[in-house]
Amino acid sequence: MPVSKSKIWNKKNWRRLCIVFLLLAVLWFLAWISARWLIVGVPLDHVDAIVVLSGSSTILERTQHAAELYSGQRSQKIILTKDIGQASWVPAQQRNPYFFEIAVDELRRLGVPQQSIEVIGPPVNSTWDEAIVMREYSKTHNLGSILIVTSSYHSRRALWTFRTVLGDSTMQLGLDPVKTGIQTPPPATWWLHGIGWKLVLGEYLKLINYHLR
16 A cells, blocks of 8 residues: 655654754753863862952852852952953942952952952953962962862863963862852853853863963
8 A cells, every 4th residue: 555645744754853853962962061071170178268260250159159168167268369350330439340349349248358358469361360370379378278269161271270380389279160050051051141152162262272372
């Protein structure tokens, strides 16, 4: 008995639909694993200082996490680098405040006392600069251990950078990334957000640049 054309057409469409679904599933998996690969951590229970790395679009989640670590008695000192980025105009201040100033205000609002917060220079405009500044600061202030706080997708590059700059230093280096879902989209859906493309794709481009440097 001959098969009708409609059945053949439906069968072909069903196969095409399965292929499209499979391709989408593969693309989703690759997007998820590419984002997840960027996230690393190095546990360290108690340190001489918590170092909050600069980051304009995610500074609030970083300071929030640092304040939680401080309240958990992971350290009695929080260090901020003096990044050169500035936020939007604040009428009450009649100026564009620096992001590190916003970070200080946020830490104080979250209960960290002013005497436990230190902003160090010179001014920086990259993670590489921050690592160099921290290397010199740790030498002059006898820091034996630090815990880096940064956003999840920035964690792999941050860890690689600090390990490279610190070289054979005996200082213990830990890293505690902020969980996604606050200012950073989760690995499963980062591609649905504009900032996700900036953070994930941007990190891969910066990693390539850093390794070529």
